[in-house]
Amino acid sequence: MPVEIIDAHTASQDGIPTFDLSKQIVDGLSRPVGEKEMPTMLLYDERGLRLYDDITTAAPEYYLFGAEEEILKNHADEIVRSMHGHRSGHGNLIDEVVLELGAGALRKTSHILLGLSRYVDDSKTTSPITYYALDLEKRELERTLGEIEASDIGRRLDGKVATKGICGTYDDGLKFIENGGLVQGDRGGFSSAFVDGFNARGGSPISSDSSESDSGSEPPSSEPSSAAGCQPELLHIMFLGSSIGNFPREDAASFLRSLPLRPGVGDTLLLGLDHDNDKGKIEEAYNDRNGYTKRFIMNGLKNAGRTLGDDHMFDEDKWDYVNYYNAAERRHEAYFRSNCSQTITVLSDKKEFTFVEDEMLKIEESVKYSEVDAYTLFSNGNLRPIQRWTDSNGQYSLWLLERPPISFPLLHTPGPVKRVGHTVEPATPFGFPARAEWENVWELWNLVTLGMIPPSMLHEKPIDLRHICLFYFGHIPTFLDIHLSRLLNEPHTEPESYKYIFERGIDPDVEDPTQCHPHSEVPQEEADWPTLNAILQFQARVRQRVRRLYDDLESGRVTLTRRIARVLFMTLEHEAMHAETLLYMLIQRAGSGTLPPSGFTAPHWESLAQSWDAAPVPQEKTIRLGPATISLGHDDDEEEDSSDTDPAHIAQHEFGWDNEHPKRELVVKEFAIEWRPVSNGEFYAFYSGEGKGKIELPASWVAEDGVMKVRTLYGPVDMEIAYNWPVITSYNDLSTYATVKGGRLPTEPELRLFYDKFEAGYEGGANTGLRNWHPVPATTGLARGHGRGSNGGVWEWTSTTLDKVDGFRPSNLYPGYSMDFFDGKHQIVLGGSYATIPRISDRRSFRNWYQRNYPYAWVGGRIAYDLPNN
Ligand SMILES: C[S@@+](CC[C@H](N)C(=O)[O-])C[C@H]1O[C@@H](n2cnc3c(N)ncnc32)[C@H](O)[C@@H]1O
Structure with missing residues (x-):
């Protein structure tokens, strides 16, 4: 059967491709001395892909490939199981998509494909999993996928994992998905679920402005917003080979944020990251003694000429390959160095570019990731690690990540600003809380209260020294409301009587629980407590009060005072601390009442x-x-x-x-x-x-x-x-x-x-x-x-x-x-x-x-x- 390759190249409406490699080359050559560069993509034409394959098979210095292959070979089944940590049953899959970005030769991938095939229970007439290899060159995709299909691997995948190709750039592929390209036959709804989930939560939490999202009268849902109404299909993205290293650090985080992974449903990303290893080791990896990498890099120069209309535009004899590990930036850099003064003429553009002797022309950056860099990348990419595998030499890691229903942005994330009246000021992370911090803490509170406390536990005390669970649902908005009313000199949110029940919790003396500081008197009989629904309606009204206060501060209707700022700081942290208190109470009943946090893949304890x-x-x-x-x-x-x-x-x-x-x-x-x-x-x-x-x-x-x-x-x-x-x-x-x-x-x-x-x-x-x-x-x-x-x-x-x-x-x-x-x-x-x-x-x-x-x-x-x- 011929291999199915989908052409995902995007074109503008008038038929002119939106991506213009020639223009990128010319733009890069037009830069001043010391800043000239060429697009890294030039390395990966058909010949380049084969030369890259030579590196991975014949240059052991390029340890990245071997390290990742070792992990995949030894842990494929564990990785596949962890990719499915979200579902309880084993192997009974329906309509799952695995998309590999920049798939290359597929040799390492085959371990995962076989792992997936072992995970599927029985062969079916329609494979429940479809694997898409995305890469730049159609002929290479046909060749590599064709080889898999014709091999023993292909026979083992039969009826379990279908394989297809997508030809295009990463951006083309993501656009294709966003436009519903992965919808299979009559399995409708996949793409729209993607786009909804993607738009709803893809952005950094700090940048999301959900001020208009709540009517103020409806109790919130415990479900992550994007999970509502979504189809059962899962999307797993693989991005191997430390290819993310070709993105500058900040762009890498934006790229990860843009991936169409839905929060809370079990979509995953398998990401390969090279560590910040020793300088000598890294430089050797990118300049092996037998010249495989050099040939791969020099082919980029030839491809540049071909793309601009003349295979011989760059005379290889006039260029050297130079590489260097920038340890301060934890980044490998690869350059062509002009070994004489020379002029390059681009006839199609009627432009000339002169190079002085020893001038450098950058072709590739490979960013390396220390532990801190990796966590920074994930947090900025709005992802969390589910599991991690490291090779036996500790040089390289494969991370399995998911988009969490809630996450906390890094405190020093560039960009958060405080709007005070009409002016915008840079913030301290420990100052007056941003509106987005409230939304985040409320999501946490919803997840803990509505998601983890089943109705049967509402009137139970997970620990003797504290109140029943329902008390805390009421305490948080009541405390907030009391302080807002005092601050703004306004009436309490109705029902005002809640303040008599919920104002203050208890923290009795452990040895003599009758010794306790002043606290609210709570009902003794279950029937005398307000209902959960009534409390949630109250909570929604109080939250809306906070949102209105932020609206007023932003519009200038209310001027920020230090007292307003302090009340907002105090009530926000009070709520966050109570979420933790509730959790340490609830853990006492975990396994016998408390529900695990929904939307987070359950840990696979043995492999962790x-x-x-x-x-x-x-x-x-x-x-x-x-x-x-x-x-x-x-x-x-x-x-x-x-x-x-x-x-x-x-x-x-x-x-x-x-x-x-x-x-x-x-x-x-x-x-x-x-x-x-x-x-x-x-x-x-x-x-x-x-x-x-x-x-x-x-x-x-x-x-x-x-x-x-x-x-x-x-x-x-x-x-x-x-x-x-x-x-x-x-x-x-x-x-x-x-x-x-x-x-x-x-x-x-x-x-x-x-x-x-x-x-x-x-x-x-x-x-x-x-x-x-x-x-x-x-x-x-x-x-x-x-x-x-x-x-x-x-x-x-x-x-x-x-x-x-x-x-x-x-x-x-x-x-x-x-x-x-x-x-x-x-x-x-x-x-x-x-x-x-x-x-x-x-x-x-x-x-x-x-x-x-x-x-x-x-x-x-x-x-x-x-x-x-x-
Ligand atoms: C470093 S290689 C890794 C190949 C393979 N994933 C592996 O781990 O061996 C990078 C791969 O990404 C592809 N690639 C590079 N830039 C790309 C882009 N902008 N869009 C799509 N694919 C790209 C290349 O063709 C190549 O196959």
Whole structure:
């Protein structure tokens, strides 16, 4: 059967192609000396593709290919299974599309194709999966796909995976999909679902303006917006060979954002990324000793001439191939160097281009990705990793990614600006919250409340020390409404009576639960509570109130004051902190009530654990720090709110809770501290060994049928899976552990010093901001990255008791926020968990606190040691 190739080249309405390679070449040659360049695409004509294939088969220096091939060969089945993590059943697929961008020779791809064929239950008359190879050259697509079809692989794909080609550029292919090109026969609806999902969520969350999306009267849906009404088909995109490296970094993120992956339905992207390996290794990879890469690159020059109408336009003898790894930018650069002065004449354009001797003409950039670069790319591309595979030499990674229903943009994402009245000011990420931050936190709240709490649990208390779940649905909008009414001197949103039930939650003394600070009195009988629907209607009205306030600030009808900004900051962070509180309550019922987070592919624990177990560990267990003077807190005096009237200044102001003010300096003596928090594995050994009888079973563990498990929001997992995650347990028990091990828990300034130096934060890829819905192993303490990394996604206990600091003044807006807890029973915790939003986890002045014997909050800890002679 002839191979089916779809021509996706886009043409403008008058028939002139919208993509003009000749023009791109001429534009690149027209640049000043030192900036001249040619389109990289010139390397991939028919001959170029074959020369590239030669590199991959005969030049072992080009390690990228071998590394990726090794991963695909060893893990194809696991990758395919992870691509289908969203569906519960195995193999029963219908109408699935796998699209490979820049498919090339298909040798590596064949491992995935075979993996897919093994995943499909039985051969059918119509293959449930269609694989599309997209590339630039029709004849090469015919050849490579034809070879697959004629081979044994083709026979094994029969009735399971159909193979087709799409000829065109990446942009052509994406346009083709957007225009409904992948709709198969009468399987309608695929394309429209794509386009809806793509437009609704494809943009960066920070740039989305959903102000018009809510009527204010309808309770929101827990479904991700794009999932509504979409067809059952899945789209998997593959982009292998580190080809994304040919895009400049920012363009790579925009490209990923533009991919038509729908959030929350199981669409995936399999992306190959080369690491920021050693300079020598990278330079050799792109300039092998037998000259394969040189021949490949020089063919680009010939193709340039041919494209401009003269095969001999560039005399190869007058050009050399030069390559260089720009380590500062983590980018390999490939150039033609003119080895004499020369003039190139482009007859068709009647143009001449002169080159001086040694002048460089860039043909290719290959951007490399450190860990931080990779996470930055994903966050900016509005994607999250589901799974990752690394080759045995740790040089190259394949990432499986999905478009999450919610994600938090990087705090320093270029572009977020605060609109204050009519003016636009650059923002601090810890300032007056942008409207988009509200929409994001509300999406999180909807997902946690409506998506994870089944109706049967609404009137249940997942933990004894807190209220029933329904209370929190009402508490958040009530708290917000009370503060907005006070701020704006306006009536409460109806029903006003909610303030008597929902104003304040409870946080009783763990030892004597009758001891509790003032709180609202809640109904005792189930029938006396407002209904969920009534509460959601109320919530929608209060949210609309916030949106109206932003409208008024933007139009200038209301002038931003520091008090308005503070109330918005406070109520936003209050909501985000409650989302985390609710989650640590709900985890106690995960597997027996709580539903897992919808729209996020469930982790494939065994394969994740394999990669965690294989990850490198620090050479030394501890690092010495200090002596040092460290500043804690920040200056944010609420009493100055009324005198600070400059809108530009207000927009720049960093807000915090009352206990973060004022900035203060402390001296820290020299001490040693462990690179990583105590892990489940370490704590389990202690619990069942020398610590027996000395500590309690952590509330984050549960024994099921005599087997110890670790709780996750997906239900308990075996201890072996979570072995290297930081343990979550009470201060008292971790403190006992530390003492028995000859150390202690660090003080607040000590832990802050460690974090300042080594914790990478959300920007650095830390496990915060719901990148994952579970902890992961810590990554701090490795030589690569100079020790910087993440603690795995937990808060950490300190030995510092929460107390008044000099200059403390209780908040006028919320006097009891800290004051109610200056009872000597609460320890400061720092950092953030996997569920903490980045503006909280990354604000170094932020402090949280819990009672020493409170076992539920997501807090772990690490051991510090005093040094002799100190
Ligand atoms: C580095 S090769 C990788 C090939 C293959 N994916 C692999 O991993 O071996 C890049 C591939 O992308 C194709 N390509 C490059 N630029 C393209 C573009 N703008 N649109 C479509 N394909 C492109 C090339 O033809 C080539 O097959």
